[in-house]
Amino acid sequence: MKLIKVNRFSVILMAVTVLALGSCKKGDIGPEGPQGIQGEKGDKGDKGDKGAKGNTGNANVKSRTFLPANITWRQTTLFSTNYVTASLNVPEITADIIANGMVLVYGGFFWGDNWSALPVSYFESGRTVNFSYGIKSGSVTLRMHYSSNAVPTAPGIQFRVVVVEGQAAQAAMREKLQLNDYRQVVAFFKLE
Numbered sequence: 264m265k266l267i268k269v270n271r272f273s274v275i276l277m278a279v280t281v282l283a284l285g286s287c288k289k290g291d292i293g294p295e296g297p298q299g300i301q302g303e304k305g306d307k308g309d310k311g312d313k314g315a316k317g318n319t320g321n322a323n324v325k326s327r328t329f330l331p332a333n334i335t336w337r338q339t340t341l342f343s344t345n346y347v348t349a350s351l352n353v354p355e356i357t358a359d360i361i362a363n364g365m366v367l368v369y370g371g372f373f374w375g376d377n378w379s380a381l382p383v384s385y386f387e388s389g390r391t392v393n394f395s396y397g398i399k400s401g402s403v404t405l406r407m408h409y410s411s412n413a414v415p416t417a418p419g420i421q422f423r424v425v426v427v428e429g430q431a432a433q434a435a436m437r438e439k440l441q442l443n444d445y446r447q448v449v450a451f452f453k454l455e
Contacts, residue, residue: 323431324452325355329422334405336417341406345414351403355426358400363429368396368403369445371421378423380443381405394418427452 329351336347356366369378382395391410396403403424409415441447
């Protein structure tokens with residue numbers, strides 16, 4: 264008989280619990296609790312899709328264009344010859360470039376091609392105009408003078424400097440690249 268009382272008691276207790284819980288109504292949501300502790304690091308995810316192919320180029324060759332407005336020319340006399348000279352800041356020219364690479368300079372003279380290699384000379388207004396350049400770490404020096412030795416005026420043209428690292432320079436030499444032909448230089452070194 265005692266066993267039956269326990270079972271009846273259990274049944275009554277369950278019924279009261281079900282009724283009590285079933286009659287609860289949902290209240291307002293309380294504030295968010297504090298941040299939990301960091302979980303363990305998960306497994307490495309799947310490898311992503313391959314990206315689109317980038318533009319071709321050559322990390323061993325850099326080029327810069329200098330516009331006339333950004334070039335400061337100075338009159339000077341060297342070995343009794345009147346010149347105008349300008350210094351172009353080219354930090355890509357390092358001691359290693361000077362020893363193992365090459366620096367090419369082109370002027371925008373408007374002779375059918377956009378760029379003509381320096382040194383260059385041409386006849387104009389009864390005299391020959393001569394352009395040349397020199398290099399040192401960090402810069403290119405442009406020089407211009409007239410065959411008449413008259414004091415020259417600053418030219419209003421743009422210049423492009425191409426700096427080629429050693430391995431790329433050696434490859435150009437092996438291929439007998441015509442460095443005075445800017446189109447060949449652009450194609451070979453994949454310049455923009």
